Amino acid sequence: MPTPYNLSIHNSCADCTVRTEHLFCNMSTPTLAAMDSVKFTSVYPKGSVLFVEGEPPRGVFVLCSGRVKLTTSSSEGRTLIVKVAEAGELLGASASMLGTPYELSAETIEPSQLNFIRRDDFLRLLTAHTEACLHTAQQLSEKYHAAQREIRSLGLSQTTGEKLARLILDWCERDGDETPRGIRLQVLLTHEEIAQMIGTTRETVTRLLSDWRRKKMIEIKGSNLFVREFEAMSELVTV
Amino acid sequence: MPVTIDLALEVQPLESALLEVQRVEVWPSGRTLFFEGEEPRGIYMIHNGTIDLVFSAKDGRAKALRVASSPQIIGLSSVFSKRLHDYTATVRTTCEVGYVDVATFNRILESSPTIWFSVLKLLSEDVNSCYDCMRDIALAR
Numbered sequence: 001m002p003t004p005y006n007l008s009i010h011n012s013c014a015d016c017t018v019r020t021e022h023l024f025c026n027m028s029t030p031t032l033a034a035m036d037s038v039k040f041t042s043v044y045p046k047g048s049v050l051f052v053e054g055e056p057p058r059g060v061f062v063l064c065s066g067r068v069k070l071t072t073s074s075s076e077g078r079t080l081i082v083k084v085a086e087a088g089e090l091l092g093a094s095a096s097m098l099g100t101p102y103e104l105s106a107e108t109i110e111p112s113q114l115n116f117i118r119r120d121d122f123l124r125l126l127t128a129h130t131e132a133c134l135h136t137a138q139q140l141s142e143k144y145h146a147a148q149r150e151i152r153s154l155g156l157s158q159t160t161g162e163k164l165a166r167l168i169l170d171w172c173e174r175d176g177d178e179t180p181r182g183i184r185l186q187v188l189l190t191h192e193e194i195a196q197m198i199g200t201t202r203e204t205v206t207r208l209l210s211d212w213r214r215k216k217m218i219e220i221k222g223s224n225l226f227v228r229e230f231e232a233m234s235e236l237v238t239v
Numbered sequence: 240m241p242v243t244i245d246l247a248l249e250v251q252p253l254e255s256a257l258l259e260v261q262r263v264e265v266w267p268s269g270r271t272l273f274f275e276g277e278e279p280r281g282i283y284m285i286h287n288g289t290i291d292l293v294f295s296a297k298d299g300r301a302k303a304l305r306v307a308s309s310p311q312i313i314g315l316s317s318v319f320s321k322r323l324h325d326y327t328a329t330v331r332t333t334c335e336v337g338y339v340d341v342a343t344f345n346r347i348l349e350s351s352p353t354i355w356f357s358v359l360k361l362l363s364e365d366v367n368s369c370y371d372c373m374r375d376i377a378l379a380r
Contacts, residue, residue: 072370074378082373094363097356103367126355133355134319140362141316147369148325152294154376155304199377239296 004043005111010064012036013115022088023142024062024135031129038121043113050091050106050114057095057102059118063087066112067188070104071196081197083146084109084189090139096122097136109188154199156239163198164208165236168218172227181219182228253357254310256347257284261337272313272328272336279317279324281340285309288334292326305372306331312361318344319362 003009010016014032019025025032039062044050050061053072061068068085082104085091095102096119117125126133157163168185176183187194191209192202212218217233219226227233261284266272272283275295290313291303307313307328317324318341339347347354 072374072378074374076378078378080374080377082370093359094366097359097363098367100367103370126359130352130355133352133359136359137319137355137362140359140366141318141320141322143366144316144362144369145320145322145325147366147373148294151304151369151372151376152325154373155302156294156296156300238298238300239294 005045007043007065007111007113009041009043009113011041013039016064018087022064024088024090024139025064027129027131027135031125031131034125034129035115035117035132038125039115039117041113041115043111044108046108046110048108048112050108051102053103053105054101057092057099057119059116060093060096060122061091061106062115062117063089063091064113064115066114067109068106068112068114069109069189069193070106072104079196080199081193082150083143084197090136093136093140094143109193152239158238160198160200160204161208162236162238163200164194164205165233166239167194167198168225168227169230169233169237172230176227179226182226183230185225185227186223187225188223251354251357251360252351253354253361254284254312256351256354257282257312257337257339257344260343260347261339263335263337266330266334266336268330268333270330272330273324275324275327277324279314279321279341281338282312282314282318282344283328284312284337284339286335286337288336289331290334291329291331293329294326301327303329303331304376305368315358315361316365 013019013025013036014029016025050068051058063085065087068091069081070083070085071079071081073079091106092102126136153163153166157166171185172183176185191205195202195205209218213220217229219228272290285307287309289306289308292305292307293301293303295301313328
């Protein structure tokens with residue numbers, strides 16, 4: 001049956017076939033049934049804004065499939081991509097728990113399925129199901145550790161080249177495919193967005209990638225980036 | 240210890256439970272509570288004083304990128320994620336710190352499900368403070 005954006009849509013959490021792969025969703029049937037009764041499933045195209053930094057918390061989103069960029073901005077309008085969330089992550093939990101405005105903005109970077117749970121329903125779910133509390137605590141802890149990792153990279157890297165190399169090596173570890181041409185990465189982010197992940201400018205990212213391409217450390221074909229000299233790139237990283 | 244007693248009057252359910260079982264110790268300036276890369280053994284409630292959260296590079300460079308002070312609890316997220324400590328916690332100014340080991344903490348959670356909300360709120364505050372720190376480092380220049 002045709003589905004929006006050819007996504008494999010999971011309408012019921014209890015019957016979801018991929019939930020065991022997802023940290024937050026891998027809960028018992030009664031808890032998932034309770035979640036099913038309060039969630040709203042939607043499919044979003046690329047570029048959909050889920051919530052905006054500073055907005056009062058409406059609730060949480062469970063990212064079932066797709067990817068979402070989480071950003072924060074300075075008062076001068078500069079943007080930092082704090083994280084690219086993957087399937088199985090819970091978004092907006094800290095604001096919903098604290099009752100404070102969303103700390104970040106969230107926008108899909110590819111077609112995505114999300115389950116939305118209103119804040120009151122989410123808090124009721126937590127009250128009734130300790131297991132949901134544990135899984136929310138694990139999600140928040142993972143976000144904390146991911147943020148610490150970024151703090152280390154942003155705070156200790158000595159050059160922008162080092163920050164970019166570190167980002168690409170992280171992608172290699174997480175999503176890279178070994179191919180005869182090197183480690184293949186599918187990069188869905190623009191140079192501007194990559195710059196926003198490491199706190200630099202689009203021009204610097206373009207210049208660094210061109211430089212590495214000239215040195216045959218990487219190769220770029222459309223949205224595919226091949227890391228040909230993994231060791232050489234690792235040597236750029238000190239953190 | 241007056242600070243501990245003052246805290247007990249106003250704290251959330253989690254802290255109240257922890258105050259009953261904590262082992263309070265005074266840590267002088269320069270001492271280290273735990274090292275980066277160590278397995279989490281417990282959680283630390285800071286009653287007074289300040290603690291530098293020091294991050295290290297592979298080449299040995301180290302920088303205090305964050306600071307923790309009363310009434311923060313450090314080490315909480317590592318208990319849930321079971322990940323090694325991300326930083327070294329070194330006392331900047333003499334601290335009074337309450338320590339609760341992982342097993343005792345887990346027993347508290349099992350026996351009092353009502354304190355889960357306090358746990359989730361503290362973890363949420365920790366996450367938000369990390370985002371503030373990232374914003375300061377990356378966007379302040």
